[in-house]
Amino acid sequence: MSTQDNKEKVPIFKSWKGWYAFVVVVLVVLIVLFYLFTQKFA
């Protein structure tokens, strides 16, 4: 990996924290959706 790492912009979000929060939100949303799915059909 090159020295361009420090200069490379974080895509989409302003920082990597934004990405990490997004991944956590996706996980929580998936768990909630799966729970609702289980409740509806089980």
Add this chain to the structure above:
Amino acid sequence: MKPLDWIVLITTLALIMAYGIYRSRTTRNLDGYFLSNRSMPWWLVLLSIMGTQASAVTFLAAPGQAYTDGMRFVQYYFGLPLAAIVVCITFVPVFSRLKIYTAYEFLEGRFDGKTRTLTSFLFLLQRGLSTGISIFAPSIILSSLLGWNIYWTNLFMGGLLIVYTVSGGAKAVAYTQQLQILIIFAGMFIAGYYVVHSLPQHVGFTDALEVSGKLGRLNVITSGIKNGKFDWGDKYNIISGIIGGFFLQLSYFGADQSQVGRYLTARSVTQSRLGLLMNGIVKIPMQFLILLIGVLVFTFYQFNKAPAFFNGKELVRLETSVYKDSLKGLQQRMDEVQVQREKALSNYAVSPNERQVAQLRSLQVTTDSVRQEVKSLVRKNKGDDNDTNYIFLRFVTDYLPVGLVGLLIAIIFLASWGSIAAALNSLASSTVVDFHKRFCREKTHEEEYKMSRWYTLAWGVFCIGVAMFASNIGNSLIEAVNILGSLFYGTILGVFLVAFYFKRIGGTAVFYAAIITEIITIILFIASELKYIGLGFLWLNAIGGICVVLFGFLLQWVLPQKGKPAQ
């Protein structure tokens, strides 16, 4: 298999091999051979990570697991996104800054040579054996279902990919995984479509979900609580998935060279992180869909007669054994239950109510009970009584159209090749960098490059050897793939956790802490297998990781002068 199936299978495999050899042009040094000159974009890293993690067992075992046990296995992956975040924050920047080839190289600088050697050795042992089993597991299933010779199947499953893996290294591995994943996804979607298409005309997709849900197969989220207490022996629930799964995935992505090697090929920290995080986002939905196919197969067999036992080879052995009359009786009972089930389903379709649901559940209990009796006969006949991994392929070979059968069989090979190729590349890189180079110095980059290719070939031969040996033992080893990881991952992860987060602990303390922890892990595993304790194997990862940290502190306190802590 029909001629068209063979054409599709051979063409697909030949295409992958040709593409892998075409993509084998790389610089003739360790950077080129093991890390593709650190040039990959995030999406290629993502596909490579996915191709490495999803083996043939994923596509065989998961639908079968959903058929017999429902969808709760998806919870096994809930810890993965959280682990990906931790790897992005801590592991990726450090590995990138140090320009390492293997994860264990980092440990020598942080601790000492013996800690690096121990951790690398544990990785080689675990990955070497599990790769051999990863060759054997799909081979025994294909051999049983299709009547292929197991030794030739092992050879094709593990041997052909050696051609492009040896010649092209990490670059060939990554580019072939890209193509493999796309073919696998396309094939699984087509299979899913055909399962729904094969249901009776009056049964749509949501009807299928409703039926399977009423029969307990859509148990996606489970708490693990039984009789008011948390069941530590329960394998898959939301708690073990998030906590135990987190430690497992953290070790897998942070300390297993077969995955570390994938994101080290990225051209920057950003590309590495994006590949890992995107995998954290897509893996769970992908696994959900694979399990859903198993549920749809289950629904299909509500309306169609299911085999008494999905492993046809064992069934044929039973039919020609002293138990054939007992088997015949059980098969007649299954036929009678099927007639009652079809009637109950018609009644349910006309007037869905709790009484109809109760009757369907009762019939399912009867079916499960008859299957248990058949399994008992298989055991008495000295066969393997676990047919979970045969369910999906049996459905494929019995019901899917000609051509698609060949494609689905090809997918089993491709999934296998993707993970095995990455494993061979990582085994070779660790052998060369963590062992060979430290004791035998090659003079030129060309010599190192040639040595790397020889080691890749040697590990390929070793893993095929393990597969051949496993063929003599039996296919209960299929489950060993999952368990082998948990036996070693906790200890290896613990060493890395100490390395990153507990600077006061030095090399000697963590070295002995790792050995003690590994012994404890094996004891706990044996105790659980012998039913002295109830402990799901996922928990071994967390226990291993935490024990190394705790013993590390204790030993550092007892041995303060030996093994300097980090400055």
